[in-house]
Amino acid sequence: MAIRLVAALAMLVVLGACKPPQPAAYEPSYAPAAAVADEQIEYLFAVHPLHNPRRLFEVYQPLVERINGAASPAFRIKLETSRDYGAFEQKLGSRKFHFAVPNPYQTLESEANGYRIVGKMGNDPRFRGIIIARRDSHLTSVTDLKGAAISFPARTALAATMMPRMYLYRHGLAPGDINARYVGSQESAIINVLLGNTVAAGTWPPPWEALLRRRPEVEKDLEVKWETEPLVNNGVVARNDVPDAHVAIVKAVLLGLHEQAEGRVILEAIEIGRFETADTSTFDPVRSFLREYETVFGRMP
DSSP, X not given: OHHHHHHHHHHHHHHHHHSOOOOOOOOOOOOSSOSSOOOSEEEEEEEOSSSOXXXXXXHHHHHHHHHHHHHTTTEEEEEEOOSSHXXXXXXXXXXXXXXXXXXXXXXXXXXXXXXXXXXXXXXXXXXOXXXXXXXGGOOOSGXXXXXXXXXXXXXXXXXXXXHHHHHHHHTTOOGGGSEEEEOSSHHHHHHHHHTTSSSEEEEOHHHHHHHHHHOGGGGGTEEEEEEOOOOOOOEEEEETTSOHHHHHHHHHHHHHGGGSHHHHHHHHHHTOSOEEOOOGGGGHHHHHHHHHHHHHHOXXX
């Protein structure tokens, strides 16, 4: 009996040794870098906060994909959005972006940080400021806004803030005559008027028209009271260490969009007819405006 018991135990030991081990629970492992290095150059492409980040991505990602199609395999473009004007300008000032579409004020400022102007948006007549108010506000003159709270997206929004503020000044309001509130975005500036938080708002046509398309009922309560003269539209800049050949590829895509059906769809979403070539002299009218603005309101911080 003892012999049989010993034999049985020995058999169990042998079988246990032959049994395959149970697999351990799966846990992902994280390598410090990809197993195969990606040799393709990646550039950051940014647009100043014309819209909220989600909307801006919807509008500009098709353009980025078109550039990537033309640039492969030499390089690829990645779109980066910013939550507000301050964030965008901080990144532009630190040279984070390789390509950018800044407003004209930011375009000129970027030159001091090692960017060169290589193009611009077309449709200059649309680059104008507008002042929105409630239809029931009974405003008849700019001077009726004396002492009023007026919402603007940001201090450095050229079309939506600086140009409307200069318009108010030229029509009788001194810099201290209004309560200027900088609320962070174009749409927020408009909505503040709708909600009665401010009496008027500075913005420019594209965000106003985009809001009306999404919420047409807004037009029952709000209207454009005044509009400014136009200036040069937004610029396109490239960081000065990006090779000329790569800049040429991006520029060729932008300048050729209006010549193909798919490109025109992209331009329609951006709300311009075309991109145009430009250099620093193209923005001389903006320099003249800024000199006058700074005489009245002081040097921008």
